[in-house]
Structure formats: C-alpha cells, structure tokens
Amino acid sequence: MPVTRDVPVRCRCGHLRGVAREVGPATANHGYCYCHDCRAYLHWLEREDLHDARGGTAIIQVARARFEVTEGTDQLQCVRLSPKGLHRWYARCCRTPIANTVPALPFVGIARGAFELPGAEDTATFGPRLSAWAGAALGGPPPGAGLTARGLVHVTRLLATWALLGHGHPTPLFDRENRPTVTPVVLSREERQRLREHPRA
Ligand SMILES: [Zn+2]
Ligand SMILES: [Zn+2]
Structure with a gap:
C-alpha cells in the first residue's frame, strides 16, 4: 500500500489551522508554478518572501474533500485577480496564502508554505516535483x-479519480452548489496590471 499521512496546515501566526488528509506521492501532485499571476498574488499579499529565486511557488494539489480547516475559519478570505481568475484563499490575520481552487473542480492546490512540514520531507511526502509555466x-x-509524460499521466489520473469519486465535497471553501463560502474580492484590471508590472512579476 502506498504511504500517506495527514499533514497539518497553519498560517504564519497560527490563527488558522487545518489539515490535509491522506497525503502521499500517489494522492498528491507536487507542483511548482512560475506563472505571473501567482507572483502578482504574492505581491498583493505583500508576501514576496514566499516565492523562490526564480519566482516559483510550490503548490500541492490534493482532493478538495481531504482539506479541512479546524481553527480560525473566520480568518479565511478569498481573492480573484480577475473575474475569471482562480479563487485564491488566504488567512487575513497574517496574509498567508492557503489554497487555490476552481469552484467546479474537485481539487485544491495548497500553498506549500502553509504546511507544517520540514522542507527535506517534500519529495517523500508529495512525490516528484512537477513544474508549470516554467517559461x-x-x-x-x-x-x-x-x-514529463510520466508526470502528465500521474496528474491526469489523479484529476480523473477525484472527479469520479466525488472528492470535491465536503469542503470549507464551497457549498454544495460550488458557491464560495466567502464572497471573493475581485481585483480591477488596473490593479492586476499594476501588480504584474512589479519588477519581479
Ligand atoms: Zn495568521
Ligand atoms: Zn501560478
């Protein structure tokens, strides 16, 4: 049987706490995203400390129903960089990014920085690293x-499994009709543009 574990999640100040259950190389996608929007989001949060030297952020995709918030749900806020953008959830207490979602899709991309886990355990816990928007x-x-082809097969198989098994619910982020539980702030085109013009965006 593949090894999985429950990994605790917390914001920097500790108000918001949660857990991702049954996380393992076979049940997670260990992604690194280098896209402009992920960096713009960190600029907006004023948390540039969370991207690496190449502007990448680690995002761990798991089935949405396996992510729970156990404390500080009232700190959970949602922002979208545009009317069609991802629903990006963060803890307002200390502006820690927590998770990215698309309402109708049964997975959540949890910000690696929100996991309470030593960095040395990443590959053993989340599987081999896959890059997105590396360009x-x-x-x-x-x-x-x-x-890689192998990586693509892994990601595709997991997405299909989660959809098939109905792993999108329950979730603290959306109701059964996939309406967000917190009304998202949607940035204006000007604000998004300004964030993307940041020298390190
Ligand atoms: Zn906090
Ligand atoms: Zn991104």
Whole structure:
C-alpha cells in the first residue's frame, strides 16, 4: 500500500489551522508554478518572501474533500485577480496564502508554505516535483523543468479519480452548489496590471 499521512496546515501566526488528509506521492501532485499571476498574488499579499529565486511557488494539489480547516475559519478570505481568475484563499490575520481552487473542480492546490512540514520531507511526502509555466520563470526555466509524460499521466489520473469519486465535497471553501463560502474580492484590471508590472512579476 502506498504511504500517506495527514499533514497539518497553519498560517504564519497560527490563527488558522487545518489539515490535509491522506497525503502521499500517489494522492498528491507536487507542483511548482512560475506563472505571473501567482507572483502578482504574492505581491498583493505583500508576501514576496514566499516565492523562490526564480519566482516559483510550490503548490500541492490534493482532493478538495481531504482539506479541512479546524481553527480560525473566520480568518479565511478569498481573492480573484480577475473575474475569471482562480479563487485564491488566504488567512487575513497574517496574509498567508492557503489554497487555490476552481469552484467546479474537485481539487485544491495548497500553498506549500502553509504546511507544517520540514522542507527535506517534500519529495517523500508529495512525490516528484512537477513544474508549470516554467517559461515564465524569472531568469529562464529552472533546470529539469517541464512536465514529463510520466508526470502528465500521474496528474491526469489523479484529476480523473477525484472527479469520479466525488472528492470535491465536503469542503470549507464551497457549498454544495460550488458557491464560495466567502464572497471573493475581485481585483480591477488596473490593479492586476499594476501588480504584474512589479519588477519581479
Ligand atoms: Zn495568521
Ligand atoms: Zn501560478
């Protein structure tokens, strides 16, 4: 049987706490996203400390129903960088990014920085690292970036499994009709543009 574990989640100040259940290489996608919007989001949060030297952020995708908030649900806020953008959830107490979602899809991308887990355990816990939008990385794509055929099969199989098994619910983020439980703030086109013009966006 593949090894899985429950990994605690918390914001920087500890008001918001949660858990991702049954996380393991076979049940998670260990992603690194280098896209401009993820960096714009961190600029908006004033949490540039959370992207790496190439502007990448680690996002761990798991089935949405396996993510729970256990304390500080009232701190959970949602922002969208545009009317069609991802629903990006963060803790307002300390502006820690927590999770990214698309309402109708049964998975959640949990910000690696929100996991209480030593960095050395990443590959053992989340599986091999996969890159997205590597072409947008600062200073060029990181070595070895790109989605391999094996990686693509892994991601596709997991997405299909979660959809098939109805793993989108229950979730603290959406009601049964996939309406967000907190009304998202939607940034204006000007605000998004300004964030994307940041020298390290
Ligand atoms: Zn906090
Ligand atoms: Zn991104």
